[in-house]
Amino acid sequence: MIYVGIDIAKETHVAATVDSDGVIVIEPFSFSNNHEGFKLLKSKLDSLDKSNLLIGLESTAHYAENVIFFLHGCGYELAVINPVQTAAMRKTGIRKTKTDKVDSLLICKTLMVNSFRRYTENDIKTLKLKSLCRFRQNLKKSKARLKIQLTSYVDVIFPKLQYFFKSDLHIKSCYELLKVYSSPDDIAALHLTKLSNILTKASRGRFGKQDAESLKSLAKSSVGVKNTYISIQITQTIAQIELIESQLNELETVIETAMDELDSVIMTVPGIGKLNGAMILGEIGDIKRFSDSSKLLAYAGLDPVINQSGKFNAKRTRMSKRGSKILRYALINAAWNVSLNNDTFKRYYDSKVAQGNSHYSALGHTAHKLVRVIFKLLNDNITFALV
Template identity: 40%
Template sequence: MIFLGIDVSKFKHNCFLSNGDNFDLGQHFEIENSREGFDFLFDKLSPYDRDNIRIGLEYTGNYHLNLSRFLLNLNFNIHFFNPFQTSLFRRADSFRNTKTDKVDAFFIAKLLKTTYDSNPTLFEFYHNYDLKSLCRYKSVLKKDRSRLKNSIVSCLDIVFPELCNVCNDVFSKYVLAILYEFSSAYEISKANITRLSNLIKNASRGAYSKDKALVIRDAARNSIGYFSSSVSFQLKQSIDYLYFLDKKIDEINEMIKPLLDEINSPIMSIPGVGIELGPTIISEIGDISRFDSSSKLLAYVGLDPSINQSGTFHSSFSTMSKRGSSYLRDSLFKAAFIISQIEPVFKEYYLKKKAEGKHHYVALTHVARKLVRLIFHLLKEDEVYVSKV
């Protein structure tokens, strides 16, 4: 069996090739991250039987994607490792505190031999990559939107602090429409009531009209808000950017929908797992065949408890390991909160944990673990969720 460990980087990839009998006699070489480099690697591997070659890489940013796609297209067996896993293996194998690209490639090759029973990555891995890429990009935009909303609230605290008292949601469409045209209490107090009423009526689709306009204008006339042209300008710019982000997030959701239809995952049948959470959970878990048990999936998510025990000492306090994807863990917690409110089995389980004296977030962690076990079962058996009402 031939083992090839590859330490990937932006401009070049360090490789270590060995037949597995004696790794000290293996061959080290570098390839450029280019077509010429990829072709050179293929020539290096050509003398060997393709079925007897195992290739290992780390998940390192996005630098591994082009190389691994090239090798998968040629039907090579690819195995991915978490950088944390290879780091622990390197430390366990050697007392030397040495980390170079050459050393990393060497230990990835050795780890390949140690984990001989691991399943290779299938080409379907890249069908999932597009979904994961879109979900993570959407997460970035949603964080930007959250920060922007905080900025808008800060502006309102200066120019019209009373607005939140007369409007339940300052980010509702009709409120944003008013602020975009009249971006301070002073401007609203001078606004024509007919113009203000029409703005509210059109933006709220008839839900509010003149009565709400009068309430808002009266609050503006009695406001302690300070009129600042610079803050009003910032408020209007922020609202404009908020509209832009909302539009881009909607466009991403439209791109996600056909990918979801193609994957047709049972995860989408779980109550509370919709277009906002489902795609992230599906893409971050990926191929369920990588996990032999639900406990391994829990460890991958980072929801398994950390254990501290030595000799007769047993720590009574444990926390989540949090080793896995933060995107996945965050989506699972949000899904756990929703499902504990609307699904009887999970609601009963949450209330049981609360009755045991557990804090809300601790109880929610238990619900999230139960949800992971459910997801593992549904994916393994390819079953849709049926509510037990």
């Protein structure tokens, strides 16, 4: 067997190759994180027997993703190594040396003496899901921030407007109005028929002429600041929100298509939709990484904090929240949906509430149960059968 170790960096990676006897086949060499660099890497690897070749990379951040996709696309066998293993291997050396070239050789040695996990087609798919779902979460956060900004702008220029729309500015009727007439003076000056038509069309008949009269009256009595610059900010913020909404719709379609192709058993759990399922699968990756469900629970940050000293042992503790935020969010959300769609989970949730737990505390317990079920389903590749 020939082992290839690649030390990943942001701009320049380093690779080295050794055989089963530890003899260096290809001396450590650098290659850039671009087309020419990848071409150089492939030319070096092409001189070796692909069927007898194993490439190892440390489990790092996103910097390794393009290398993984490239090498997998070329048909090479890949293995992911825990950085803790290479760190332990480094300590076995007499001299304390850490360079990119040394690290690439250390990865080769780690492959030779330690256990590792080969990258599969399923890993590639879940890695793509993870990237898509994290991008979706970032878009949702950006949208939430923009909505807060929009509310603050409207509070300055037309403070009573949100009460006309029943304390919710973020509906299509309000957006369509503010995109064209963002100040109370503009709205007050509008002909009643035109204002009524705007509201009726945007709300699909929910608002009519009587509502238009009320809005005109509200605009005339507004004490908001007259500032054209804020009006510009309002229209621009709405445009940004609508752009993100269209991006989210497009992104969610791609995620749902990817979930259809993956055809995971997690979709047999009643209450877990494609988006929630994608977040869970993307963050978990290969279920074989976890030896039991408690490890998966800890990775999600749903495990309880241990508070013990001497004879004291706390009976009630909070969840650690030290794992993947997205996985934790998806599991809590899924736990509620599953409890609404499955009698077994509903009874379990109700029993925790009956014991005096709050809604969110009961959901945490339900999420624990769901994690154990998901671990079993994915590990054994069986469909959900609880009733």
